[in-house]
Amino acid sequence: MAESAQPLSARARLAVTAGKAAAAVSRAAGRGSGSGIGGRGALKPDPDLLARLAGHLDVVLVSATNGKTTTTRLIAEALRAGGEVVSNALGANMPAGITSALSDGSDARYGVLEVDEKYLAGVARDVSPKAIALLNLSRDQLDRAAETRMLAERWREGLQGSKATVIANADDPLVVWAASSSPNVVWVAAGQEWKDDAWSCPSCGGGLDRPDDVTWRCAECGFGRRAPTGVLSGDKVLDPPGAPWQIRLQLPGRANRATAAIAAAVAATFGIPPQVALERMQAVAAVAGRYDVVGYQGRDIRLLLAKNPAGWLETFSLIDPPPTPVILSVNARGADGTDTSWLWDVDYTRLAGHPIAVIGDRRLDLAVRLEVAGVGFRVCDTLQEAVQQSPPGRIEAIANYTAFQDMRRTVGN
Amino acid sequence: MSSSGLRVVWVYPDLLSTYGDQGNVLVVERRARQRGLTVERVDVRSDQPVPTSGDIYLVGGGEDRPQRLAAERLRRDGGLTRAHENGAIIFSVCAGYQILGHEFINDLGQREPGLGLLDVISVRGGGERCVGDVLADVDETLALPQLTGFENHQGVTQLGPGVRPFARVRLGNGNGTGDGTEGAWSGTVFGTYMHGPVLARNPQIADLLLRLTLDVPALPAGDDRWYDALRAERVAAATQPA
Numbered sequence: 001m002a003e004s005a006q007p008l009s010a011r012a013r014l015a016v017t018a019g020k021a022a023a024a025v026s027r028a029a030g031r032g033s034g035s036g037i038g039g040r041g042a043l044k045p046d047p048d049l050l051a052r053l054a055g056h057l058d059v060v061l062v063s064a065t066n067g068k069t070t071t072t073r074l075i076a077e078a079l080r081a082g083g084e085v086v087s088n089a090l091g092a093n094m095p096a097g098i099t100s101a102l103s104d105g106s107d108a109r110y111g112v113l114e115v116d117e118k119y120l121a122g123v124a125r126d127v128s129p130k131a132i133a134l135l136n137l138s139r140d141q142l143d144r145a146a147e148t149r150m151l152a153e154r155w156r157e158g159l160q161g162s163k164a165t166v167i168a169n170a171d172d173p174l175v176v177w178a179a180s181s182s183p184n185v186v187w188v189a190a191g192q193e194w195k196d197d198a199w200s201c202p203s204c205g206g207g208l209d210r211p212d213d214v215t216w217r218c219a220e221c222g223f224g225r226r227a228p229t230g231v232l233s234g235d236k237v238l239d240p241p242g243a244p245w246q247i248r249l250q251l252p253g254r255a256n257r258a259t260a261a262i263a264a265a266v267a268a269t270f271g272i273p274p275q276v277a278l279e280r281m282q283a284v285a286a287v288a289g290r291y292d293v294v295g296y297q298g299r300d301i302r303l304l305l306a307k308n309p310a311g312w313l314e315t316f317s318l319i320d321p322p323p324t325p326v327i328l329s330v331n332a333r334g335a336d337g338t339d340t341s342w343l344w345d346v347d348y349t350r351l352a353g354h355p356i357a358v359i360g361d362r363r364l365d366l367a368v369r370l371e372v373a374g375v376g377f378r379v380c381d382t383l384q385e386a387v388q389q390s391p392p393g394r395i396e397a398i399a400n401y402t403a404f405q406d407m408r409r410t411v412g413n
Numbered sequence: 414m415s416s417s418g419l420r421v422v423w424v425y426p427d428l429l430s431t432y433g434d435q436g437n438v439l440v441v442e443r444r445a446r447q448r449g450l451t452v453e454r455v456d457v458r459s460d461q462p463v464p465t466s467g468d469i470y471l472v473g474g475g476e477d478r479p480q481r482l483a484a485e486r487l488r489r490d491g492g493l494t495r496a497h498e499n500g501a502i503i504f505s506v507c508a509g510y511q512i513l514g515h516e517f518i519n520d521l522g523q524r525e526p527g528l529g530l531l532d533v534i535s536v537r538g539g540g541e542r543c544v545g546d547v548l549a550d551v552d553e554t555l556a557l558p559q560l561t562g563f564e565n566h567q568g569v570t571q572l573g574p575g576v577r578p579f580a581r582v583r584l585g586n587g588n589g590t591g592d593g594t595e596g597a598w599s600g601t602v603f604g605t606y607m608h609g610p611v612l613a614r615n616p617q618i619a620d621l622l623l624r625l626t627l628d629v630p631a632l633p634a635g636d637d638r639w640y641d642a643l644r645a646e647r648v649a650a651a652t653q654p655a
Contacts, residue, residue: 143563143565148476149476149478196426205479207458207460339544339565341433342433343433343436344439345433345435364639364646365643368640369613371640372440372613379639
């Protein structure tokens, strides 16, 4: 462990070993990758472990409501142009999972870490990051998370006095408010389709004027969008220092182009030219199963993860048009949040024309939601049943967190 | 109801729509249309005047600061109070329920005046937030089936003599007063802590709002297959926690 930097104490080494043992048990028990469990074991014996494991790394933290795992992956791909990278690539994004991931990183130069929104301020304090990428903030799992604006406030407090360069989305008012406490921000206009969490000013509560699709400004206190140094426009980033950046990705959709734009800006702060970074990102075809197209029962199922209203909105905009069949799966287990109210913030009329099947623990919530939306659907007990009712060819399968994991297991992804 | 049809007013979606509150609007709208009514849905942002000629007003839940801003703007505007005086039906949820009362505790920890349309006073509970599934028996004078919903709040709402409890909880917290009451109602004004899309799980309450508006004892039955299935599942889940 960590021979290249400060040696770990005997206690820390023991903690890492204990954590790894717990992870191995978790993997053997079939409970996932083990990266969440391993870290939990590791943290208990030594709370300073995270800081020490990160000590020799150039650390990038990535946080957002949506797109954390993909952005983390794209940044990791980009930074590999400059050296070895350690990353919590499987999405274990609380301090425990981060510790577990870093315990494998003794030879790495960069640490690229996805951080749960609630823990960003604390992790940023512990690991002294060089860069922090902030993409978006919107309503998500309000039965167990704080209010969305409270999260922005915690970010804002946590970033105050941080030495990190913050790469932030200039199009999300909550992100702009959070990031603007930092003295060193690179603003990227990466877009934000979902606007329903930012009708009032994060700073004073006044109404936000949105005279067009891009501009927003508080009518009362004047807080508004910052001038970006890069603007995502189609598949290009315009107006960065130097030539426009061309984005070519295998990953589909506008949200992933936004993600790539932010990731390229992060890479640039480490001296990696954006075009080199973007070229490396092109190699990514799927991220922890997301966007993977899997052959199953003679159909090609594209696996899409969407966990909250903003995520579903972005996902609807990237699926193939009708008559491509769509399977929707929703659970409400612990990791999903136990409250399904958010389904009513999703505009399911966007799926009109697609044959729709609903599955998952909470398929009856989906059934009522679609009934009220006036969109036709079938309720199926299993993925197999839903797939068998579709003609051969592409199927778009959209699921929230644990439903997505269930689906991956079923199709052998 | 005017000759042009049913006017459903969603009050302040920019401030009071934290989590699925649109569901109540969509359910009322859908069930009215299914009964052959013409529906005009009016979403009123907090920088717009609240129309006084609506039939049904839906007021949703919100975070602490938006709740204060909503109360300030509704008091200043006066439209919702005038609509009430005109006999409109008002159905409110969570933060909206507190705003309809005499006062609540705002995000600054101060007593904030409400609209006084319900004889209730809300304070902030000292304990844990009330989060989870709720099962409750609705006031028998309303003749409705069991209430199933989800609560997520830290309020404690004391009912005055001018209202009746909307329901009595079997499971969950409701008003947080420890006496088992949940929500409040009086005449044409209703308040509940069941948040967001409570009408999706309790379509009979949506029908109650329509019956009161139309002043009819019953509505034509619809195809409630999926609502019934969802209700049965949620009631079973609430009574047999995993």
